[in-house]
Each structure stands twice: as C-alpha cells, then as structure tokens.
Amino acid sequence: MTDATDKTDGAGEPSRIQANVLLGVSGGIAAYKAVDLASKLTAAGACVQVVMTAAACELVGPPSFEAVTGRAVLTSLWRRDGDRTIRHIDLVDWADIVVVAPATANIVGKTAGGICDNLLSTTLCAAWRKPCLLAPAMNDRMWTNPAVQRNVAAVKAMGFELVGPATGRLACGTEGPGRMAEPVEILAAIRRMLKNAGRGTS
Numbered sequence: 001m002t003d004a005t006d007k008t009d010g011a012g013e014p015s016r017i018q019a020n021v022l023l024g025v026s027g028g029i030a031a032y033k034a035v036d037l038a039s040k041l042t043a044a045g046a047c048v049q050v051v052m053t054a055a056a057c058e059l060v061g062p063p064s065f066e067a068v069t070g071r072a073v074l075t076s077l078w079r080r081d082g083d084r085t086i087r088h089i090d091l092v093d094w095a096d097i098v099v100v101a102p103a104t105a106n107i108v109g110k111t112a113g114g115i116c117d118n119l120l121s122t123t124l125c126a127a128w129r130k131p132c133l134l135a136p137a138m139n140d141r142m143w144t145n146p147a148v149q150r151n152v153a154a155v156k157a158m159g160f161e162l163v164g165p166a167t168g169r170l171a172c173g174t175e176g177p178g179r180m181a182e183p184v185e186i187l188a189a190i191r192r193m194l195k196n197a198g199r200g201t202s
Contacts, residue, residue, distance in 0.1 A: 017046040019194055022095035022127075024120045025065070027055020028102035030137040030180035035060060037101055037183040039068040041190070049074070049091065051120050053107070077119045088123040096199045097190060098127045102137030102180045105148050112154035131193045132160045137180035163189040 021041050025034045034050075041048045050065040050073045062073035077087055092098070100107060100120070107121060111134075116122035124132070134155065142148055143165060156162065164181030181189075 015044075015191065017041060017044040017191065017194065019046050019096040019199055020094050021046045021048045021190065022091055022098045022123070023048055023050045023065075024098065024100040024103075024107070024124070025050060025052045025056040025060070026100060026102060026104045026107040026120060027053050027059060028104045028137040028180070029059060030102040031056050031059045033180060033183055034101050035064045035068060037099075037186055038065050040183055040187050042069050044187070047071075049094070051075070051091065051123060053118055053120050055104075055106075074119060077122060088119060088126055091123050092127045092130060095127070095130060097131040097133065097194055097197070098124065099133045099135070099186065099190060100124070101135035101183075101186055103134035104136075105138045105142045105145075105151075108134065108136060108148065108155060109151045111158075111160070112151035128158045128160070131197050131199070133186070133189055133193060134160055134162050135181050135186050136162060136165045136178070138165070138178045140174065140178045143178040161189070161193060 023034065023038055023041070025031050038048050038050060048069040049071055050069060052062060052073055052075050054075065057075060062075065065073050074087070079087060110117070110121040111124045114125050116125050136143065152162070163186050164179070166179040166181055
C-alpha cells in the first residue's frame with residue numbers, strides 16, 4: 001500500500017494537482033467514498049471527469065459527483081447529441097491519469113480480459129499506455145479467489161498500479177482483506193504517479 005500521508009510542497013501545504021483525472025466508479029458499496037475522492041482531487045486543483053457504470057449509479061447518484069467536480073458524469077458509450085467523436089478514445093487522450101475507485105472484481109476481470117461492454121471497461125481497454133491506478137474493493141473471499149488474483153497479476157503486467165485493498169471490516173460484516181483504500185491514500189498514490197510520469201503536480 002502507498003503512504004497515506006498527503007505530499008506537501010515543502011512549506012507544509014499540499015502540492016497542487018494540475019492534471020486531468022479520469023475517475024472511474026464501478027459498482028461496489030465503497031462507491032460513496034469515491035465522492036470524497038473526487039472532492040479532494042477537485043480541491044487540490046485537478047480537473048476531474050467521472051465515468052460511472054450502471055451498477056455504480058444504483059449505489060450513488062451521478063449528481064453527487066457533478067456537485068463536487070462541476071462536470072457532467074458520463075455513463076454511456078453512446079452520444080445522443082449528434083457528436084460523432086469516439087468518446088472512450090477522447091477520454092483517454094484527455095486524461096493525464098486514469099483512476100478506478102472502487103475497482104470491483106468485475107471491472108478488474110474485464111480489464112484483464114480486454115472486455116469492452118460499457119464506457120468504463122472500454123476506456124480502460126484503451127488506457128493501458130497511460131498511468132492507471134486501481135483501488136480494489138470486494139469481499140475477502142472474492143479478493144482471495146485464484147481467478148481474481150490471476151486477473152490482478154494480469155493488469156499489473158499491463159502496467160496498472162494498485163492501491164490497497166486494506167484489511168478491515170467489510171460490507172458483509174466480516175473482517176478481512178478487500179476494503180477499499182481510503183481516499184487520502186488514493187490521493188497520495190495519484191500524486192506519486194503523476195510526479196513519476198512528469199505530469200501535473202506543483
């Protein structure tokens with residue numbers, strides 16, 4: 001796991017994030033924490049574009065993200081305004097970093113397998129040359145499933161980085177690995193990755 005402390009500019013103030021952050025939100029119960037992450041990123045100076053899966057929208061309403069980012073949430077590959085641009089490619093070109101929080105077993109598996117069946121999975125398929133960060137979140141029995149671990153190894157081999165999961169109390173009430181990293185930990189990982197890539201921190 002990454003250091004949970006926020007990076008500073010040497011004067012005790014958190015460094016600014018002058019970057020375009022594509023924040024993918026998949027359908028885990030930890031999706032509510034992604035609103036806090038989006039808020040923290042925006043407050044730090046980042047331009048945050050949120051992409052949600054249909055399952056994520058069942059857990060957290062898009063207006064929550066729109067309120068903290070000032071940008072419309074994207075949920076579909078398809079445009080209805082006559083614009084013929086290719087949305088998932090445009091998103092990858094725009095982003096300095098791609099972050100998925102929470103990253104469910106489903107989205108990790110789709111990324112590992114190159115499955116493109118919604119806007120988020122299709123964008124991730126095209127994003128592997130960009131800095132990409134996944135924050136896994138799932139039940140401990142899912143996280144330790146050999147198939148999930150093979151998928152984790154596959155996305156790491158493609159260059160994706162992971163933050164977490166932590167061990168703690170899970171949505172089902174049990175204790176174990178699978179709890180999504182806290183937003184401050186994810187934020188620290190984003191800062192580190194942007195710095196390493198020479199993008200958008202000051």
